[in-house]
Amino acid sequence: MAISLTVNGKKRQVEGDPAKPLLWVLREDLDLVGTKFGCGAGLCGACTVHVDGQAVRSCQTLLGDVKDAAITTIEGAAVTDVGKRVAASWIAQDVPQCGYCQAGQIMSATALLSQTPKPTDEDIDAAMMGNLCRCSTYVRIRAAIKAAAA
Amino acid sequence: MSAATLTRRGFIAASLMAGGGLLFDLAVPMAQAADGTPVILNAFIRILPDNRVIIGAKNAEIGQGTKTMLPMLIAEELDVDWTQVTVEQTHADVKIFGGQSAGGSRTTAREWLPTRQAGAAARAMLVAAAAAQWGVSADTLTTASGRVTDPQSGKSVAYAALAAAAAKLSAPDPATLKLKDPARFSIIGQSIGGVDTPAIVAGKPLFGIDFKLPDMLYAVLETCPAFGGTFKSANLDAVRALPGIAHVLTIKGDGTPESGFDGVAILAKSWWTANQARETLKVEWDDSAVTGFSTQGYATQAATRAKGKADADILRTGNIDAAFASAGKVVAADYRYPFLAHATLEPQNCTALFKDGAIEIWAPTQNPESGRGLVATALNLPPEKIRINFSRIGGGFGRRLMNDYMVQASLVAAQVPGVPVKLLFTRADDMRRDFYRPAGWHGFRAALDKGGALIAFHDHFITFAKDGKPVRSAELSPGELPAGLVDTVLLEQSFLSTNMPTGWLRAPGSNALAFVYQAFLDEIAAAAGKDLPTLMLELLSKAAQVNQGANRPPLVTARAKGVIEKALTMGDWANRKALPKGQGKGFAFYYSHAGYFAEVLEVEVADGVPKVKNVWVAGDVGSQIINPINALHQVQGSVIEGLGQALAGQAITQVAGAIEQANFDTHPLQRIPDTPVIHVEFVKTDYPPTGLGEPALPPVIPALVNAIHAATGKRIRSLPVTAEMLA
Numbered sequence: 001m002a003i004s005l006t007v008n009g010k011k012r013q014v015e016g017d018p019a020k021p022l023l024w025v026l027r028e029d030l031d032l033v034g035t036k037f038g039c040g041a042g043l044c045g046a047c048t049v050h051v052d053g054q055a056v057r058s059c060q061t062l063l064g065d066v067k068d069a070a071i072t073t074i075e076g077a078a079v080t081d082v083g084k085r086v087a088a089s090w091i092a093q094d095v096p097q098c099g100y101c102q103a104g105q106i107m108s109a110t111a112l113l114s115q116t117p118k119p120t121d122e123d124i125d126a127a128m129m130g131n132l133c134r135c136s137t138y139v140r141i142r143a144a145i146k147a148a149a150a
Numbered sequence: 151m152s153a154a155t156l157t158r159r160g161f162i163a164a165s166l167m168a169g170g171g172l173l174f175d176l177a178v179p180m181a182q183a184a185d186g187t188p189v190i191l192n193a194f195i196r197i198l199p200d201n202r203v204i205i206g207a208k209n210a211e212i213g214q215g216t217k218t219m220l221p222m223l224i225a226e227e228l229d230v231d232w233t234q235v236t237v238e239q240t241h242a243d244v245k246i247f248g249g250q251s252a253g254g255s256r257t258t259a260r261e262w263l264p265t266r267q268a269g270a271a272a273r274a275m276l277v278a279a280a281a282a283q284w285g286v287s288a289d290t291l292t293t294a295s296g297r298v299t300d301p302q303s304g305k306s307v308a309y310a311a312l313a314a315a316a317a318k319l320s321a322p323d324p325a326t327l328k329l330k331d332p333a334r335f336s337i338i339g340q341s342i343g344g345v346d347t348p349a350i351v352a353g354k355p356l357f358g359i360d361f362k363l364p365d366m367l368y369a370v371l372e373t374c375p376a377f378g379g380t381f382k383s384a385n386l387d388a389v390r391a392l393p394g395i396a397h398v399l400t401i402k403g404d405g406t407p408e409s410g411f412d413g414v415a416i417l418a419k420s421w422w423t424a425n426q427a428r429e430t431l432k433v434e435w436d437d438s439a440v441t442g443f444s445t446q447g448y449a450t451q452a453a454t455r456a457k458g459k460a461d462a463d464i465l466r467t468g469n470i471d472a473a474f475a476s477a478g479k480v481v482a483a484d485y486r487y488p489f490l491a492h493a494t495l496e497p498q499n500c501t502a503l504f505k506d507g508a509i510e511i512w513a514p515t516q517n518p519e520s521g522r523g524l525v526a527t528a529l530n531l532p533p534e535k536i537r538i539n540f541s542r543i544g545g546g547f548g549r550r551l552m553n554d555y556m557v558q559a560s561l562v563a564a565q566v567p568g569v570p571v572k573l574l575f576t577r578a579d580d581m582r583r584d585f586y587r588p589a590g591w592h593g594f595r596a597a598l599d600k601g602g603a604l605i606a607f608h609d610h611f612i613t614f615a616k617d618g619k620p621v622r623s624a625e626l627s628p629g630e631l632p633a634g635l636v637d638t639v640l641l642e643q644s645f646l647s648t649n650m651p652t653g654w655l656r657a658p659g660s661n662a663l664a665f666v667y668q669a670f671l672d673e674i675a676a677a678a679g680k681d682l683p684t685l686m687l688e689l690l691s692k693a694a695q696v697n698q699g700a701n702r703p704p705l706v707t708a709r710a711k712g713v714i715e716k717a718l719t720m721g722d723w724a725n726r727k728a729l730p731k732g733q734g735k736g737f738a739f740y741y742s743h744a745g746y747f748a749e750v751l752e753v754e755v756a757d758g759v760p761k762v763k764n765v766w767v768a769g770d771v772g773s774q775i776i777n778p779i780n781a782l783h784q785v786q787g788s789v790i791e792g793l794g795q796a797l798a799g800q801a802i803t804q805v806a807g808a809i810e811q812a813n814f815d816t817h818p819l820q821r822i823p824d825t826p827v828i829h830v831e832f833v834k835t836d837y838p839p840t841g842l843g844e845p846a847l848p849p850v851i852p853a854l855v856n857a858i859h860a861a862t863g864k865r866i867r868s869l870p871v872t873a874e875m876l877a
Binding site for chain 1 (some may be wrong): 211212213214215341343344346347348350351352353354355356357359360362420421422493494495496497542543544545546547574576577779780783784786787789790791794813814815819820821822823824825828
């Protein structure tokens, strides 16, 4: 069946199973591969996107559940003021090592700063602890969020 | 670019590109690699008509920073500004690029000299071209920012304008090249962010998993849960009948994990569709030969073996029985550690296209040439019919030194000629089809004389072996300290067998051995009434060097002492007893991958939960930190990863030949709240620079358990640390 979505501000039509996770719709059907597959179980956060401004795990979000929702992926993240600041901060701090988790980290950080412009360390822990970094770039993730908030 | 023809003396060709640019094709055979292996370097440098410079990065980028670091070395000696440089990843070809494996923290040591010579050779040719044009001696000319200048006449010319002339010159002998005085470095020693960082932040397709070809099919692969089980039968037709399924086929392994085992592949236009079909797939495996292996079984066997005679000596010096008989005090303790998975965040994957008797592969691999050999054997293809392209890699940690996924993708692709296939593991596949850090058991004894001096040391190591030799990453070196610093030492080993594939996990061997050796030495120090750094400094005063066995540089005790003293100062070790109750500092030193690291760690244990507050790290990796920001990142990551191995609850366990864990709930990693403050300083010594991907990791684990002892009085002798141990 055809399902319409708004992704990064553009209307998109997807022919597909409503039970298909949004992660795979983005990666396979819409060619937006910046959103990453890490665990398929909502445990690592690599697939984090925004649905109506909320950070969600796209591997646990079904296509049928996001009909008519506004979805933002890493490819469209550096558009808002907060998104631009986060991207600039991530580059300035040279946060990534392998880089694989960073799309998810940036999406979680952007959601955090959109809702909590001046987060405390506890706010950062709470918002970011669902995002694993196997290279352990956590020192810079925290620093980059603080720099983007300032 | 074309393949260079190598000669014994080296070959550098410069050629004019269409459009007026200059291409340097450099092959410089060198024999100066630190580990003694001959090295052939071949970098490529392209100077574009607008004077921008493209530098090829020849090694796989796994987060260790090599894609930035190697081009920095070339740019420094070429004498261009970093802002002029664009870095491109090369493909895999030893004939063109020389060694391309990314492992063992070896790249820096291997490339430090030849890669700079590659840049210097290109610079020398450009200078020679300018000298000829101006009729002056090359010695009188200077370079900077991609220009040659004559200080006498004030003339200056961009490298690009010299392209046509330089292309006609013959190459200099690398031995005649004068490299820059380090005091004049303008790129080496500067903090330069990762060359891919902006693309990562923008979500660009950089990784193997992101690579797509037109009409590509995705594949999932079912293998026997118990390693080594063989395929008997399956309801293949039932799976073929499912909507969206393009092919269901079987692949045959050769019985070794390196080449992949028997499997059933399901191919579809959508990976999700293919993976869903696994719910329908029912496979009958013959696993009767491998279901007897289990974690419980290993533990029982290890306990039995520990009481008996060892299978083989590793090192025997002095008279061990006499030394223990004469001892004033004997310290004994048993230590153990579990199997671990690599759990790279990008699951193993590989794309392959078989066509007209040749195969092209797009692989996130740390070791492409090994993969080429395996694919050649599996498909019965000549190696030159296999082209391997690199991608950026979503975490290596040693997992991608193995190329099982490359063989499997190739075996699948060969059955659907002309159709590109991307094989992608699920997280459970990835965790259950790993090459695990092997578990191990150590029965330690130490003899002290009446004055508290360590006079004899004994380790009965129970490890895994095949055909009488330790399996991959299950070895113990005869140079393991305190060996070499104590007169009477017995290191011996006994062997268990397993069907679990084993492999190199970041700082292989060392990540486990540092824990048991430095923790037990902390017990020895306590029994002698001193602290571990004091004991280590005493021991290290007994020799100038400790041999580490074949192909490993010897440990230089002066360098070890240098980082120990530095870490003690950084971590205010002298005042450690002033900490409140429930807090403590621990220390450890370890030498691995040619790097010397001493670490002091501060922990607070409340209600049985350890929280690491500070880690002070002093490291010596030679005369030059090439990219300081990346050096800091490597150390931070090593420290947190090591803490994860001890504290996150990681242990791979096996029942009836199969792995129990499937995802990050049962094999957890550290998360952001677990991050301590990490203080890093480097001690510079007059040795060529060596790698930093690994050596900072091993000492953090014993520093942690030694700190837990200082805080609680409890000895941690097995990993992972659990609440029960601290209750």
